[in-house]
Amino acid sequence: MIFKLLIFAIIGVMIYKFFGGKLPKVGKTPHEKKLDDDTLVECKTCNTYVTVKESIIVSGEYYCSKECTP
Ligand SMILES: [Zn+2]
Numbered sequence: 001m002i003f004k005l006l007i008f009a010i011i012g013v014m015i016y017k018f019f020g021g022k023l024p025k026v027g028k029t030p031h032e033k034k035l036d037d038d039t040l041v042e043c044k045t046c047n048t049y050v051t052v053k054e055s056i057i058v059s060g061e062y063y064c065s066k067e068c069t070p
């Protein structure tokens with residue numbers, strides 16, 4: 001219905017005004033959506049926990065060192 005669309009439009013404008021004319025940036029904070037460098041992951045071979053930064057990723061699996069990679 002047109003009436004429904006009108007209400008949605010008004011609510012939209014109100015939200016727009018509420019944020020000071022700037023569109024809110026949802027989910028744009030750092031360390032979101034991507035794995036943090038310091039996140040611990042488990043080595044698939046020896047079950048040692050290493051940070052993502054130090055790990056070696058082979059076909060989607062994490063390994064602590066070259067010795068553990070297949
Ligand atoms: Zn390992």
